[in-house]
Amino acid sequence: MLVDQVANKLTAISTLLEDTSLQTYGDLSASAVAALLTIQRHTSISIGGIAAEVRLSHSATVRLIDRLEKDWLVRRQRRRGREVMVELTARGKRRATDLAKARWEAATALLNEIDEKDLERLNEVFQKILNQTEDTTCQRFCFAEVEPLAEPA
Numbered sequence: 001m002l003v004d005q006v007a008n009k010l011t012a013i014s015t016l017l018e019d020t021s022l023q024t025y026g027d028l029s030a031s032a033v034a035a036l037l038t039i040q041r042h043t044s045i046s047i048g049g050i051a052a053e054v055r056l057s058h059s060a061t062v063r064l065i066d067r068l069e070k071d072w073l074v075r076r077q078r079r080r081g082r083e084v085m086v087e088l089t090a091r092g093k094r095r096a097t098d099l100a101k102a103r104w105e106a107a108t109a110l111l112n113e114i115d116e117k118d119l120e121r122l123n124e125v126f127q128k129i130l131n132q133t134e135d136t137t138c139q140r141f142c143f144a145e146v147e148p149l150a151e152p153a
Helices: 002-022 030-042 047-054 058-070 090-111 116-131
Strands: 044-046 074-080 083-088
Touching (some): 002 090, 030 058, 030 090, 044 047
Antiparallel strands (some): 044 083, 074 083
16 A cells, blocks of 8 residues: 555654664754753743643653753743753753754755755645644654644645
8 A cells, every 4th residue: 555655654754763863863852852842842842831842741851851951951940830841951942953953954854855846846745734733742853943834625
C-alpha cells in the first residue's frame, strides 16, 4: 500500500534528520535542546509550559532546568503565582540559536538536490499534514522566525 511506503520513508527521513542533528547537540540531550528552543520562542515561559511542550513530567523538567541553569544556559525568574518562570541567559540564547541553525542546515542539506517544482509540492504536502494538527509543539525544533502554521482551510 502506498501510504505504508510513504510513512516508512517519512520515518526514515525524520530519523536521518534527528541523527544528523544529534551530532551537533554536544553534551545536551534532545529534551534539553527542545527546552532551550522552546524558551527561545517564548522569551519567558513557566516550567509547566516547558514540560507540556517538551513532553516531560514536571519533576523531570525541574531537573532538566536545574542542569541547564548549572551550565549557565537558563535562569529562573520571578514566580507568577505558583509558576516559576524561566528565561535564557545570553549564553543560552547563543546556544539555542546555534542549535536551531545546525538543525536547519541539516534539513536544508537533505533538500539541496531537490528541484524547485518538487520542493513546491513537498511544501504543499507538508503544509496539509501540519494543518491537520492543532498541536503546535511539533514546531519546538523550528526557528523562532518560522511563520506560524496556516489556518486549516
